[in-house]
Amino acid sequence: MKILVLNAGSSSQKSCLYSLKEEALPVQSPKPIWEAQIDWSHHEGVAELKVKTIHGAVLKEELNAQSRQETVEYMLKSLWQGETKVIDSLAEIDCVGHRVVHGGDKYKESSLITKEVKEAIADFAKFAPVHNPANLQGIEAIEQILGEKVAQVAVFDTAFHAKMPEAAIVYALPYEFYEHGIRRYGFHGISHQYVSQRAAQLLGKDLTSLKLVTCHLGNGCSLAAVKNGHSIDTTMGFTPTAGLMMGTRSGDIDPGIIIDLLRRGHTGEQIDDIFNRRSGFLGLSGISADMRKIEEAIAQGNTRAQLAYNVYLHILRSFIGAMIASLGGVDALVFTAGVGENAANLRADVCASFEFLGLKIDEEKNNHRPVDQDISTPDSPVKVLVIHTQEDWAIAQECVRLTQLSVIPSPL
Structure with missing residues (x-):
């Protein structure tokens, strides 16, 4: 099984590919076979692409910064073309996991992406106007590039905090504000969840x-x-x-x-x-x-x-x-x-x-x-x-859980 993880920010796109086989899923992250980052922040109109593979291949390029879909598509070509090739075709990708910053009060755990989920991500952009639109663009770019049949998973940064007691989430404002979604949500949940699991393992x-x-x-x-x-x-x-x-x-x-x-x-x-x-x-x-x-x-x-x-x-x-x-x-x-x-x-x-x-x-x-x-x-x-936080691996674990597969890293 090959899991692609996209961690989209407002001005960057971090991605990695895990190659896994059926057996027991480890808590600690295996090494991705491919890692890439697109950065739009350094020069206006230019996207910087950096790619490295588990075999030591490295790619650095400057691209004309056009649409997110076009730059993501170019990045993905490095998976199956050139010196950074690690797979024969994009058809080998079984699942794509996305970090989504805000899931509002609706999504209390990760979810397979559907039309309804995409609409909710767009709606919650009112709470995260910098991040949620970028997350959604990444999802839509993958749909265009890989097709809608490839499973995609939204892993919400707010989900780990979604079960906090009511006293911890309600602001001391008129109650109707809470009824309209103004409350404490919390963020960095993917990281907090991973390191707490890893802490238990280390202890x-x-x-x-x-x-x-x-x-x-x-x-x-x-x-x-x-x-x-x-x-x-x-x-x-x-x-x-x-x-x-x-x-x-x-x-x-x-x-x-x-x-x-x-x-x-x-x-x-x-x-x-x-x-x-x-x-x-x-x-x-x-x-x-x-x-x-x-x-x-x-x-x-x-x-x-x-x-x-x-x-x-x-x-x-x-x-x-x-x-x-x-x-x-x-x-x-x-x-x-x-x-x-x-x-x-x-x-x-x-x-x-x-x-x-x-x-x-x-x-x-x-x-x-x-x-x-x-x-x-x-x-x-x-x-x-x-503890070194491994948000990408935590996202990959959620992909495994939601697609009902149990796997460990395959030998390379």
Whole structure:
């Protein structure tokens, strides 16, 4: 069985192909036989295509950025043509899985894509106007390229949080707003679900017995409180802007700030730009949204970079404490995504705040680029894990589940 995964963003398209055979499905990701990325963000009118295969073949090209379908079609040709060829024809692809950011309150788990599902994805674009349209374009492009007979699966980022208790999803607004879909949804659910499953595997425990705080820290950041295998609380809300401070997003703010900005004459579009693209690390530091550049600036004595880091750390610690309170305790703290997996100093600073729980990390393990590893000391009652998130593999697993096949990687 060959599963193609498309992870579409507003300005990028990440894809990979898994080759699997019937047997037992592993939790840990096998290596894709082909990986590709299209990036529209570097040069206007140009799409950058990068492809690599398990055999070491690499392709880099610049394409005229036309429609998403045309660029995706060109990308897929590298699967069965040229030096990056790994299959003989596109007919070998059995299923295509898509990350879909918003499933609203209707989709509480992944779904085989039908006309109704596509209509719902389009409708929920009102909640995710940047991402859902791109996700839908990817689905429609595959229909045009591979035909409607090939099974496609929508894996919703909101689904993992869909069963949170009502008290955790309702805003303290007039109740009719909740009736019209204004509520906390949560995001990064694919990542939170994968790392919680992987954490249970690494700890040798049943996931349903664990209380976990999973920390997805990248350019976008969110936490989840995972109890008995389910998300019971999370930091993102109605939109991905809520919760933690992020690379360019503000996170939670006093809503009175928005009212004040409106009174000063700012438009809705300008306010959206401020909170989503000009805030966070970029806005506070004036340097970058990239944690690595922030750390470099701090080392050079830049006070605004230091302030940005201090604010980020303060908010992160506060929300982790809130997640622990929601769980009524914690068995493990899990760090994942670009910052969570690579920023050793940040992990140490976060964990120092929870020493009152007996939590201790092994400095040597923490500082040596741990991957899927427990970095806590043997006597720490709260474990600290660093896990490489595998959203693409989580999507592929859902494809397997929904097509009722049980498989493992085939030897190459």
